Amino acid sequence: MSFIGQVVQWFLNSAHWQGDGGILHRTVEHLIMSGASVLTAAVIALPVGIAIGHFGKGGNLAINISNIGRAVPSFALLVLAAQLFGIAAAAEFVGFGAVPAFVALVALAIPPMVTNSYVGMREVDPDVREAARGMGMRERAVLLRVELPIALPLIMAGIRTSAVNVVATATLAAVVGWGGLGRFIVDGLGLQDYPMLYAGAVMVAVLSLIVEFTLAGVQRLSTPAGLRPSKTNQKEEPVGTARDIAVVAA
Amino acid sequence: MLATGVVGAVEDPWIRWSWISGHADTILAALIQHIQLTLIAVVFGLVIAVPLGLVAWRSRLFRGPIFSLTGILYTIPSLALFAFLIPFTGLTILTAEIGLVGYTLLILVRNIVVGLNAVPDEVREAARGMGFRPFAELARVDIPLAIPAIIAGVRIATVTTIGLVTVTALIGEGGLGSLIYDGLLREFHTPLVVGTVLSVALAVVADLGLAGAQRVITPWARARVTP
Numbered sequence: 001m002s003f004i005g006q007v008v009q010w011f012l013n014s015a016h017w018q019g020d021g022g023i024l025h026r027t028v029e030h031l032i033m034s035g036a037s038v039l040t041a042a043v044i045a046l047p048v049g050i051a052i053g054h055f056g057k058g059g060n061l062a063i064n065i066s067n068i069g070r071a072v073p074s075f076a077l078l079v080l081a082a083q084l085f086g087i088a089a090a091a092e093f094v095g096f097g098a099v100p101a102f103v104a105l106v107a108l109a110i111p112p113m114v115t116n117s118y119v120g121m122r123e124v125d126p127d128v129r130e131a132a133r134g135m136g137m138r139e140r141a142v143l144l145r146v147e148l149p150i151a152l153p154l155i156m157a158g159i160r161t162s163a164v165n166v167v168a169t170a171t172l173a174a175v176v177g178w179g180g181l182g183r184f185i186v187d188g189l190g191l192q193d194y195p196m197l198y199a200g201a202v203m204v205a206v207l208s209l210i211v212e213f214t215l216a217g218v219q220r221l222s223t224p225a226g227l228r229p230s231k232t233n234q235k236e237e238p239v240g241t242a243r244d245i246a247v248v249a250a
Numbered sequence: 251m252l253a254t255g256v257v258g259a260v261e262d263p264w265i266r267w268s269w270i271s272g273h274a275d276t277i278l279a280a281l282i283q284h285i286q287l288t289l290i291a292v293v294f295g296l297v298i299a300v301p302l303g304l305v306a307w308r309s310r311l312f313r314g315p316i317f318s319l320t321g322i323l324y325t326i327p328s329l330a331l332f333a334f335l336i337p338f339t340g341l342t343i344l345t346a347e348i349g350l351v352g353y354t355l356l357i358l359v360r361n362i363v364v365g366l367n368a369v370p371d372e373v374r375e376a377a378r379g380m381g382f383r384p385f386a387e388l389a390r391v392d393i394p395l396a397i398p399a400i401i402a403g404v405r406i407a408t409v410t411t412i413g414l415v416t417v418t419a420l421i422g423e424g425g426l427g428s429l430i431y432d433g434l435l436r437e438f439h440t441p442l443v444v445g446t447v448l449s450v451a452l453a454v455v456a457d458l459g460l461a462g463a464q465r466v467i468t469p470w471a472r473a474r475v476t477p
Contacts (some may be wrong), residue, residue: 003337070406071453073413075427076446079434083442168327175420176434185333189420194337201333205326212325 006195007202016199021183023203030180030207034167037102041109041162046155049114053121053151054143062118069111074169078104082176101173101180108169109162116158120151153223160215167211171204181207266440273441277429281448284425287415288456290347292408295354302355303362304388316359324356328417336421346418353414354407361403365396398471401464405457412453416445426452 001009010016017023052058081104124147132146148155174182184200187193270277302320306313323331328349335345369392377391393400416427424431426445433442464471 067409067457070409070413071450071457073416073427073430073446073449075413075416075419076430076442076449079430079442080446082434083437083439164325168329171327171329172417182329185329186420188333189336197333198337201330204330205334208325208327208330209322 003194003198007198010195010199021179026179026181026183027203027207030167030170030182033098033101033105033173033178033180034163034170034211037105037166037170038109038159038163040102041106041166042113042159044106045110045113045158046117049117049158050121050148050151050155052114053118054147056122059118059122062115066111066115069108074104074108074165075172075175077108078169078172078176080104081107098178100176101170101178104173105166105169109166112161112165113155113158116161117151117155120154120158121147123154124150149224150227153219153227156215156219156222160212160219163215164208164212167208168204262437262439264439264443269438269440270444277444277448280424280426280429280445281452282425283423284412284415284427284449284452287343287346287350287418287423287425288408288411288452291350291411291415292354292404294347294351295358295407295411296404298351299355299358299362303359303366306359307363307366313363317356320356320359323352328353328414329420332418332421341422343423345421346415346423350411350414350418354411357407357410358400358403361399361406362396365399365403366392368399369395394468397468398464401460401468405460408456408460409453412449412456416449 015022019025049062052062078101081100083100085100085103128146128150129142132142137145170178170180171182171185174180174186181200181204184196185204188195188197188200302316306316326334331349331352332345335348339345339348373391373395374387377387382391415423415425416430418424419427419431426449429441429445430449433439433445
């Protein structure tokens with residue numbers, strides 16, 4: 001049987017779908033871990049980034065935090081968290097490691113969100129802010145009804161970057177003893193079970209692409225109608241400038 | 251080997267200096283391999299990204315597909331990408347490098363295109379008026395002016411690659427990642443800390459070095475603030 005045939009066969013085996021180690025459970029695990037990490041990171045990071053951007057103080061911190069975040073390997077972060085928060089050295093290796101994985105993923109997700117929300121707030125045209133004040137808006141209204149809506153697309157870009165990154169790194173968490181879809185890859189590697197390895201890679205890749213495309217769509221929808229790029233206003237900016245700090249890999 | 255403290259008789263400190271001095275060779279070898287893996291990835295990434303970037307810049311038809319493909323490659327988690335390759339290329343440096351090169355492409359291609367797009371039309375007009383042929387215009391006007399954006403891309407690609415190289419420890423390569431992995435497998439803190447610290451330091455040094463290189467080769471851009 002061809003290799004692809006073996007992979008298809010692996011997927012068709014209903015035993016691989018059921019139970020605690022099955023595809024369904026692993027997928028749910030992966031999604032819950034990723035979702036919880038991104039949400040937690042957002043609760044921590046967004047207020048910080050928005051506040052720094054709104055008050056205009058500490059901008060260097062907001063920018064540097066993403067550079068530092070990029071320099072720390074996510075794999076090292078996972079292993080460090082695993083040793084700080086303990087993995088089971090004992091025989092029951094698999095199944096532990098949810099806490100270290102969560103901590104590492106939250107730490108990983110924070111920098112892009114802080115930086116992007118900061119940049120988003122900073123990029124609000126000062127004239128627009130002035131105009132809002134001139135119309136008699138109070139500070140709160142300026143923040144909630146002017147600055148935040150204008151900054152929203154970039155804030156969403158930060159969430160998207162973090163989310164894609166977290167889904168990818170959650171795969172690596174299988175190495176430090178956690179579950180998720182990465183288990184199929186890590187176990188496939190360990191057992192030299194290549195159909196399982198390949199099936200795991202397919203599932204992880206598909207999940208990542210779904211998350212990326214979904215959040216890209218959400219990001220587009222979050223752009224206020226007046227700010228959507230028109231035909232005449234389509235400018236791409238280089239990766240690494242403020243607008244596209246949105247790129248990090250795991 | 252039991253000196254690693256796994257047994258629990260002695261608390262394992264975060265840094266055991268005696269291990270470091272006793273394993274200087276191992277650490278140096280890991281560092282050198284890390285630099286080699288990174289260099290190969292970024293150089294090959296550039297070799298592929300420059301023509302791709304030029305095509306994407308000149309041709310609207312190919313721009314979409316090139317951006318989509320490199321974007322998809324970038325989105326697939328590294329472990330999955332390696333897993334896709336292993337049945338064919340095995341646990342080899344080739345598997346590691348194909349994956350690492352793949353991750354640099356999106357960053358490099360995008361910055362090349364953006365840098366070239368940012369060249370003002372008047373400059374190009376002037377070059378043509380001075381009698382530059384298309385190739386000379388590209389080589390002596392367009393590309394030099396795009397250098398700051400391109401180097402910004404190389405910096406991000408390099409820092410990202412340095413981080414990703416650690417993951418290749420799982421497929422038998424790894425550079426400093428092999429120290430980190432070793433620390434995980436033996437639950438021994440010192441190699442983990444050494445690998446992490448050196449990896450971060452390498453990323454910082456590479457980033458600063460490239461930033462310095464850019465200042466040297468594009469003196470005209472110094473006045474401007476580069477990202």
